[in-house]
Amino acid sequence: MVDFVKTLNILDTIDKNFRVELEIIEREILSSIPNSSPSLLHHASEHLINNGGKRIRPTLLMLSQKTLSSKVDLNQILPVAVAIELIHTSTIIHDDIIDCSSLRRGGQTVNARWGDDVALIAGDLIFSKAFGLISSYEDKRISDSIYDACKKLADGQILETIHTGDTNMTEEVYLEIIERKTASLFEASTRCGAILGGGNKKEVESLSRYGFLIGTGFQMTDDALDISAGEFQLGKPVGVDVTLGKPTFLILHALRKASVKDKKFLERVLNKVDVTLDDINIARNIIKRTNSLEYAFNRSESFITQAKVEIKHCKESKAKEALLRIADYAINRGS
Numbered sequence: 556m557v558d559f560v561k562t563l564n565i566l567d568t569i570d571k572n573f574r575v576e577l578e579i580i581e582r583e584i585l586s587s588i589p590n591s592s593p594s595l596l597h598h599a600s601e602h603l604i605n606n607g608g609k610r611i612r613p614t615l616l617m618l619s620q621k622t623l624s625s626k627v628d629l630n631q632i633l634p635v636a637v638a639i640e641l642i643h644t645s646t647i648i649h650d651d652i653i654d655c656s657s658l659r660r661g662g663q664t665v666n667a668r669w670g671d672d673v674a675l676i677a678g679d680l681i682f683s684k685a686f687g688l689i690s691s692y693e694d695k696r697i698s699d700s701i702y703d704a705c706k707k708l709a710d711g712q713i714l715e716t717i718h719t720g721d722t723n724m725t726e727e728v729y730l731e732i733i734e735r736k737t738a739s740l741f742e743a744s745t746r747c748g749a750i751l752g753g754g755n756k757k758e759v760e761s762l763s764r765y766g767f768l769i770g771t772g773f774q775m776t777d778d779a780l781d782i783s784a785g786e787f788q789l790g791k792p793v794g795v796d797v798t799l800g801k802p803t804f805l806i807l808h809a810l811r812k813a814s815v816k817d818k819k820f821l822e823r824v825l826n827k828v829d830v831t832l833d834d835i836n837i838a839r840n841i842i843k844r845t846n847s848l849e850y851a852f853n854r855s856e857s858f859i860t861q862a863k864v865e866i867k868h869c870k871e872s873k874a875k876e877a878l879l880r881i882a883d884y885a886i887n888r889g890s
Contacts, residue, residue, distance in 0.1 A: 580613050583637045599669045599677040603644055606660040612639045612744040619748025619762045621874035634688040635747050641685035648678035654799055696750050704743035711735030720800035720826040729804050733774040741770025765865040772858035773885045778803040779851040782839050794835035800825045805851035812845040859886050
């Protein structure tokens, strides 16, 4: 079994009172892949889940529910909490296939270990399991929220594919990509938590907005860490966005602020098939020289600050305090 504290490295940011709930959610996630699958498919499907992860989405769901009501039975949120983590896992597996990635969470990707065919089917199996769990809810708002997030996820992935290597892409398009590809599932997590917590329309919308803004800021920080962090910290290679020709927020900023020579280099690397380690290091230095890291972290912080404002009216509680601490974590993991 995955070490719980390692898996939930955001646990340090929230109250110990929630440890029991998070441990139960973790056990449910780890046992969610049915043993009835053929052994090859079963091992491939559980591989990424067993390798850990932040589990931030089910954590946000649980805390959103508890921010509005401490009386709801944990069993009421378990199916959707597990489902959201499974959806996230399936999209990572499919994303790694698209990007030809070989390292994730400090270990081999599913496609690197078992091949693209098995990885594709494993991702599909996990995705179908998620919707099986969601079908247990009578409140149609739960399934509608998850479906809407999944549609946006797909739209965001296609939009990112269309703009790969596009050095003329605007920041508005970049934001649309991460809002769809990342923020949508964060938003669904907090929305479902608010619904299950019995929130009124204003409370549901406020917590949904909080999740959306946290997800946006979280992804912007993640993109910046792709340049500023080390491989050990990330659990995957650094400079991946440069290698794959993905014009992220800080890369777009660097293209605007770089010298003519440096801009031409970035444009060439972002459209190069075989990017070398030297290419990545030079690109990272250009990004740093143009203060693009600071620019991206500052923009990320502005989204996180907005997120905190969204839940300002919620009554004071340990759950609300935990949501505020997770907001800080979304920023400070980049420091």
